[in-house]
Amino acid sequence: MNWVLNNLPLIGERTLDHLGIAVPAIILSFVLSVPIGWVANRYSASNGALLWLSGSLLALSGLLYAIPSLPLFLALPAIIGTGLRDPINVVIGLTLYGIALMVRATADALASVDPHVEQSATAMGFSGWSRFWKVELPLAGPVLLAGIRVVSVSTVSLTTVGAVLGIKSLGLLFTDGLQRNIPGEIYAGIVMTILIAVVLDGILVLCGRLVMPWRHAAALKPQAPTKLGVNA
Amino acid sequence: MNLIIDAIAWILDPAHYGGPNGIGVRLFEHLWISVLSLLIAGAIAIPAGFFIGHTGRGKAAAVLVSGGVRALPTLGLISILGLSIGIGVQAPIIAFVVLAIPSLLAGAYAGFEAIDRRIVDSARSVGMTEWQIVGRVEVPLGLPLLIGGIRSATLQVIATATLAAYISGGGLGSFIFLGLRTNDYTQMLAGSILVIALAIAFEGAFSVLQRLVVPAGVRAGQRTNVRSGSSRSVAAAE
Numbered sequence: 426m427n428w429v430l431n432n433l434p435l436i437g438e439r440t441l442d443h444l445g446i447a448v449p450a451i452i453l454s455f456v457l458s459v460p461i462g463w464v465a466n467r468y469s470a471s472n473g474a475l476l477w478l479s480g481s482l483l484a485l486s487g488l489l490y491a492i493p494s495l496p497l498f499l500a501l502p503a504i505i506g507t508g509l510r511d512p513i514n515v516v517i518g519l520t521l522y523g524i525a526l527m528v529r530a531t532a533d534a535l536a537s538v539d540p541h542v543e544q545s546a547t548a549m550g551f552s553g554w555s556r557f558w559k560v561e562l563p564l565a566g567p568v569l570l571a572g573i574r575v576v577s578v579s580t581v582s583l584t585t586v587g588a589v590l591g592i593k594s595l596g597l598l599f600t601d602g603l604q605r606n607i608p609g610e611i612y613a614g615i616v617m618t619i620l621i622a623v624v625l626d627g628i629l630v631l632c633g634r635l636v637m638p639w640r641h642a643a644a645l646k647p648q649a650p651t652k653l654g655v656n657a
Numbered sequence: 658m659n660l661i662i663d664a665i666a667w668i669l670d671p672a673h674y675g676g677p678n679g680i681g682v683r684l685f686e687h688l689w690i691s692v693l694s695l696l697i698a699g700a701i702a703i704p705a706g707f708f709i710g711h712t713g714r715g716k717a718a719a720v721l722v723s724g725g726v727r728a729l730p731t732l733g734l735i736s737i738l739g740l741s742i743g744i745g746v747q748a749p750i751i752a753f754v755v756l757a758i759p760s761l762l763a764g765a766y767a768g769f770e771a772i773d774r775r776i777v778d779s780a781r782s783v784g785m786t787e788w789q790i791v792g793r794v795e796v797p798l799g800l801p802l803l804i805g806g807i808r809s810a811t812l813q814v815i816a817t818a819t820l821a822a823y824i825s826g827g828g829l830g831s832f833i834f835l836g837l838r839t840n841d842y843t844q845m846l847a848g849s850i851l852v853i854a855l856a857i858a859f860e861g862a863f864s865v866l867q868r869l870v871v872p873a874g875v876r877a878g879q880r881t882n883v884r885s886g887s888s889r890s891v892a893a894a895e
Binding site: 590 | 731735820842
């Protein structure tokens, strides 16, 4: 406990380092997954080369997620030519994991939109582009939100692994605490990592309320379960 | 690209296969650490998941456990266990058990939960005992989701077993940590490639296995089930 009280500035600094890696990775994986997931969903019912494209996008994202984090952080410098201890490797690696989870979630989210609603939108004169932004994306919102919450929690936790390479994050409190035999330092790192995960999760839920206000109102009324079994 | 060629040459060098620090021994360690962790986690999580799925009791606790443990950084857990019980293989194994429990628990109870309640009620009405319902109805029908849970737990543990070497627990991560200490990038990269290849091999083996173990009767209706299964796991983690 003494260690924690004497090192509050260090804990704060490592927390900021941690956020500097995790937050860009979470945002990038969301932004990049939506178009990829859209393609995977759009062509999942077609045939020939396009079906193959859709299937291989989903298979590739599954395979990507199987790759262990530390080896990925080590292999990226050899592939993209960055320095071994460059935090950018961790950001890119975590973004790839986020994409691996989010592409599948995005495809599921877009598939959960009722086709009748899409057809009604087309009948009302929406173009393909505005139908996507004004109808499909908002209706896919709840499943997208569930997906990005999973990505956020796992990204915050995996960010600590970079510390093994000396990359600054809360993980450095683990490696340093182990070397110098200070349990308080390791506990501080664990508690702060979980705290960041909980706070970011809360922020995501809040963002969900702000951009999907109709869900908050609907939640007050009893609801029939959606067809995917996801509680809306 | 030269770096990758060097690393592949390192892997292919016969001198790196024998001895206590050879690829053979390290691969064996990696596998037994993973299998032992999974067996312990399975012995705890699968019966617990079956109980929750069958009785419907304790579901809130299960969701809390599977969600909460996901946020726990494994590196931190290994560090604190390493300090309290010493370096070696025990601390990483405990950490991997904790890592594997959420996926196994979620797979076990989600499998039971996905079953149409009318099927369970019919089984009860034809006179099956509760044990028969679990053993002959719920377990076989819940199998696809349970195997899905075992698959993700196995992949997570195989991947994370790399960190066992962080406190001298052995495994393929040994090459990575030895390379880090001696600034030998070729060896680090070679170790990384070995772990990545092992993980991908397991991913491939599981996708074949998952197709084989699903009962033929269930497979007919599976085309629609695959999707609801994957989104269910997202919802379960929520």
